[in-house]
Amino acid sequence: IPLGPQLQPLFRDPKSANNMKHRQIRTRKILRELQVNNVDFPTEYDDVYCGQDYLEAVRSGDIGEDEVLVVWSQDGAQLYQSKKSDAWIGIWTVMELSPNIRYKKDFVLPGIVIPGPNNPKHLDSFIFPSLHHVGALQNHGLHVWD
16 A cells, blocks of 8 residues: 555645644754753653654754654454454554654554465565555655645
8 A cells, every 4th residue: 555645645634734743843842952951862752753863864864854754563463363364464653743643543554454364475575565665755755735
């Protein structure tokens, strides 16, 4: 399930477009606090934005304000207790959003669904199209209107 067309609607509605600015606003606040306190990293970590790798990537310009950060997660699940039917699900978590909404069902985006009855032998072959699509987004961008 392509990520780009799922991200674009998050910028369509004024409320969700504003929600998508959370990372920008929070990152600026963290960097300002670090500068004022003359320290390299926060003493309190309350989100991924406080992490050393993230802050270094922002400072070096590897992560810009117009980027959309996502996290890939996947897991298998047994669908029925009495059957040996498994399914594998992959999701995208949109890290632009505040932690209090980024994990709600409206903002967790489906990536793959692999039906059973058995576990996939080559999971990477199912994930590859999604990662290829993300690579294209990284190289060519995603047009959104805020």
